[in-house]
Amino acid sequence: MTIIRQPSLFSIQELYEMEPTHRYEAIISAIDLDEIYHEVAKKSRLGAPEELNYAAMIISIFIRYVERIPTIKDLIKRLNEDIAFKLNCGFLVSDNTPSEASYSRLLTKLCETEILEKVQEKVVLQAIAEGFIIDDTIAIDATHFEARDQAPPKEEKPKIEPKKRGRKSKDERDQWLIEQAKFEANLPIFEKKIEAQLDVPLAKLRAEVPQDPKWGVKKNSEGKNLAWFGYKGHLAVGTSSQYILQSLFSSGSLNDGKAAIPLLKGVDEQISLSSLNYQTMDAGYDYDPIYEQVHQMGNQSVIAYNKKNEGEPIGFDKHFAPTCFREHSYRYDSFDAKYETLKYTSPKECNDCPLANEGICQKVYKVKITSDLRRYTAPARGSKAWKNIFKRRSAVERVNGYLKEFFQLNNVRYRTGKRAKVHFDIVTLIYNASKLAADRINALLNQQQAA
Incomplete structure (x- = not known):
């Protein structure tokens, strides 16, 4: 009997169970350290020489997130006490361990550049080139994390003078x-x-994008308002590969919907992904301009509908499918991409309807999605295909959970928004590098099994 071996499913969790030397090498090799080093290294021959091993310092900062070391102070202590760890970070035995002030200066240099975003983009493009990202759907959502400092006391709002009653004159209104x-x-x-x-x-x-810590409010799973003081991380995630394709850091007060268009434009302009067809989001992103941006990209929107005190239109059901004379919903049949038209066919109930032969109800109903991009999506709202695509949105929630549980997203140790952004950029970079490292090992294992 032939034994069929199942393909290996090497995961990030298994990557973190490897020996430290192999784990660090696999993750760090996915990052272009030379470009980061060139950005932060001294470029002038004038002034005092640099005695610090900047390359090793950069690696040690990344490994701090891999090893979940909470603070720079704890990182320095580990470097002083564990010679094997120090060597794994790229330091020489003769190198002095950098001080907290030295690490602070390095982080300041990173704050002043966009190098982490550029390196992040290169990791994603490399994963695409190696065939690990072939998603047809991207899920967008936001997650919150608190600032290190406590919220400032609330300022008393100035009293507003009562408005004058009565209608304005035409000149006053103009x-x-x-x-x-x-x-x-x-x-x-x-x-x-x-x-x-x-x-x-x-x-x-x-x-x-505003980056200072602010108060934010969001409903939790129980429908109650949850308030926090800090920041938001906005992610666009490939639903099958679970790579972070685009990320955005903002103040906690920024509306989720206002981060969608920058993420979508980033996907469109910076990532060449020919397989992409759908953008899925929850009801917090149900705004006409977001549908317009997705349509301009040549993709389809699968976004939960927010009624916003709107009544149901006459002649249509809650999913905007047309209804017959007896108010049965037409069935979604197909989408014609050439003419951007949804096709509906008559309801099952019409088969036995006495009005079927009276010519009152039409058998086929067609509608162009461009007549209202928010109401008419491809596939049609309420259809089985639409629901299946919308379920893929859980991928971005899963990635948000990974960032908080394994990559210290919640552990902001800096007081300013710029420093907190560096923390966020490193977290998302290390996550993507870990994904790429795991996929490479997985591909190698599959090759060995096939051989």
Whole structure:
């Protein structure tokens, strides 16, 4: 009897059970350390010479997250007490262990550059080139994590003078509209309505994201409001590969929907993924401009609908499928990509309907998704295909859980938003590097089994 061997499923958890030397080498080899070193190393021959081993310091900062070492102080203690660990980080026996101040200066240099984002992009592109990312669906969601410092005391709001009763005159209203337009035009991009982001370049959007710790509120699984003081991490995750394809760091007060377009533009402009078809999100992203951005990318939106006090349209069900004369819902049949048209066929109940031969109800109903991108999606809302794609959204929640449980996302040790962003960028970079390392080992094991 022939024995069929199942393909290996080497995971991140198994990667972390490897010997430290092999684990560090597998993860660090997925990161372009030379580019980071070139960015932070001294570029002038003038001034005092550098005696620090910057390359080893960078590796040790990354390994701190791999080993879940809580603070830089604990990292230095480990380097002083464990010579094998020190050598695994790339230090020589003769190298002095860097001080906390030296590590702080290194992190400051990282704050002043975008090198971590560039290296993150290279890891994703390398995973695509090696065939590990072939997703057809991306899931987008946000996760919160608290700042190190406690929230400042709440400021008392100034008393607002009561508005004058009665309608404004035409001249007063025109003047008010002019002032309101000027006020909104001068607002930062992330305080404007979401549609203002559609025509803004990606680089400008990312540069203007608010990063200071702020109060944020979100409903938990029980439907209760959960408040925290800190930050948000916004992720676009491949639902089958579970790589972080795009990430965005922001203040905790930023609305989730306002981070969607920067993430989508990043996917569209920075990642060449021909297999991509769908973008799935929860009801917090149910805004017309987000559907428009997905449509501009040539993808389809699978986003939960938020009624927002809207009544159900007459002649349609809750999923916007047309209904017959007796209010039975038409069945979703197919989507014509060439004409961007949904096709519905008559309900099953119409087979025995006495009005079937009266010409009252049509047998086939077609509607273009561009007539209302929010209501009409491909596949159609409520269909089995739509539900199956929407279930894939759990991938981004799973990745959020990994970042908090295994990669210290919750362990922010810095007081400023810029330093906290470096922490977030390192966490997402180490996660993706660990994924790539695990996939490479998995591929090697499969090759050995096939041989």
